Every structure is written in C-alpha cells, then in structure tokens.
C-alpha cells in the first residue's frame with residue numbers, strides 16, 4: 001500500500017544491496033525509518049521487540065532470517081538453532097511456526113551450498129503468497145460490505161470497527177481486516193472506520209490510523225472502551241478484526257480486548273467477522289482458551305506510553321505510580337460461538353470445524 005505517493009511493502013529484498021529491509025514500526029506514525037536486517041540477531045530482535053509485528057509479517061520475517069543465516073553458516077546445526085531461536089521470539093502467532101516449518105522442511109533436504117539461494121527463493125515465495133491471500137480476503141470480504149451498503153440511503157456510510165492493526169503493516173501487503181476495506185474504497189463505497197487505539201502498545205492509534213490516513217480512508221480513532229457504547233447507539237454496522245491464531249474449531253486468538261468487542265457485538269446483534277489467511281489456522285487445536293499460548297509481554301508496555309511531545313520529540317512517559325505491579329497478557333481468545341464468520345482467501349465460512357472443512361477439506365481430519 002502507499003505511504004505518500006510511494007508503494008511499499010512491510011518487508012522486501014532489495015536487489016541492489018542484496019539485503020532484507022523492513023519498515024521499523026516502533027517509530028510510526030511519527031518517524032518513518034527503513035532498517036536493514038543483515039544478521040540473525042537483528043531478525044530475532046526485530047520480531048521479539050516488535051520492529052515488525054502482526055502474525056503474517058512475523059512469519060515472513062522469520063523466513064528471510066534463514067536466508068541471512070544460511071549465507072553465514074549453512075550447516076545443519078545452524079539450521080536447527082535458527083529454527084529454535086526464532087520460534088522462541090513470539091509464542092502466540094502461529095504463522096511464525098508455519099513459516100519456520102516450511103523453511104526447515106525445504107532446507108534440510110538440500111546440500112549446504114544450495115541452502116542460501118533456496119532460502120531466499122522460498123522466503124520471497126512466502127511473501128508473494130501472503131500478498132495474494134490477503135488480496136483474496138479483500139475480494140471475499142468486499143461482498144459483506146457491499147451488502148450492508150445496499151441497505152443504506154444514498155451517501156450514507158458503512159461503519160466498521162476494527163481492533164489493533166490487522167492492516168498491511170501486519171502482513172506483507174493489503175492487510176487482513178483492512179483488505180475488504182481497501183477493496184470497498186476502490187469501489188467507491190463510503191466506509192468509515194472506527195479504530196480502537198489498542199492499549200497497551202496502541203497499534204490502532206499508531207499504525208491503523210496512519211495506514212488509513214495514507215490511503216485516504218475516512219476514520220476516527222476511539223479509546224478501547226468506546227466500542228460498546230457506539231454499538232448500542234447504532235453507530236457500528238460491522239466489526240472486522242485479524243487473528244494471530246485460530247483453532248481448527250474456529251476459536252479466534254487476537255490482540256487483547258478483541259473478546260470484549262465480540263461480546264458487545266453479540267449483545268447488539270452486530271456481525272463480528274475475523275479476516276485471516278489459512279496460514280493463521282492451527283489445525284491441531286480445538287480449544288483456543290485451553291490450548292493457545294498467550295504471550296505475556298514486558299510491564300513497561302503498560303506503565304509507559306510512547307508519543308510525540310509538543311516540541312516534536314518522540315518520547316515515552318510513565319502513566320502510573322513508580323513500581324506499580326503489572327499484568328500484561330498480549331492476546332485473548334474469542335470463542336467460535338461469538339464469531340459470525342471467518343473471511344479467508346478461499347471465501348467466507350462459519351467459525352467451526354465444519355465451516356472450515358468446507359473451504360479447507362485437505363486440512364481437516366475426522
């Protein structure tokens with residue numbers, strides 16, 4: 001998608017320098033920084049410290065880490081170590097393990113001198129496939145928005161609430177939850193997006209609001225607690241979020257706070273959809289609350305917030321008393337029964353084993 005008039009992806013291989021580059025998302029929206037990741041430690045830091053984040057992008061970044069490491073040391077030991085080190089960076093988003101499994105399965109079969117080029121080719125393929133999957137999510141999700149638009153008077157907008165950043169910055173391009181929105185805008189449907197700020201790290205305020213503004217999409221930033229009120233007053237037609245891991249039974253794990261939005265949506269009869277590429281489905285799991293590991297992140301994310309001071313400096317300030325004890329679970333699970341449907345690259349299905357089996361029969365066992 002575009003920043004200014006230039007098209008960017010969130011990660012790319014720069015042919016000229018032969019380096020992997022990313023947008024360092026820690027500084028958005030105030031500063032735009034492109035960073036080169038040229039050794040394994042940099043990749044580990046980039047994922048763990050969230051220079052890049054979002055389930056599909058975490059997977060794509062991990063894939064490129066193999067290319068960089070295989071150039072340095074293509075041995076079997078280095079391959080296994082890279083797998084283990086990257087897997088430990090972030091526990092919840094399953095796209096990470098999906099990408100690592102794919103890379104290791106291919107590279108193990110090859111001789112050491114074939115590994116660097118093969119790793120690069122597969123990482124690039126993973127990125128291309130992610131872009132295409134997300135584009136298709138947009139094509140399928142567009143139907144939902146179009147249907148709501150037909151119930152509106154001429155000029156009336158379709159109001160969509162989203163949580164966290166499930167936009168192009170969380171994927172390689174298009175985004176998951178935002179892809180239907182971008183497709184609707186391309187068809188001149190007036191979409192208005194309510195953007196949850198998404199404490200503690202404020203991915204909604206920092207990233208989704210930035211993205212939508214760059215694509216000229218009508219939006220308003222709201223505090224996380226405003227969603228229920230807006231729903232009660234008829235201000236939301238549809239909720240679309242992303243997910244970091246969805247079970248084979250349709251339970252959806254996403255950024256902390258998603259569950260509360262789903263509860264409020266159900267209470268107000270508002271459709272709650274989750275957009276995801278199939279790489280986010282953990283087919284082996286059937287109970288999200290019991291089985292999905294929830295990342296507990298640094299207490300500093302809760303006690304301090306980043307922002308721009310009036311003098312333009314980007315700074316962090318503390319918002320609670322010194323030494324306040326903190327809990328910081330980064331994700332929660334929305335049970336399948338609260339999810340109206342899953343928007344995938346193969347179409348929209350019910351959030352259930354049966355629903356998923358209709359679209360992805362090859363993954364579902366009896």
Ligand code: MRU
Pocket residue numbers: 053054055056093163164165166167170171175176177203241242243244254255330
């Ligand atoms: O902690 P983050 O910023 O990596 O969490 C991101 C989310 O929760 C997104 O909603 C999710 O990854 C879906 S992104 C397409």
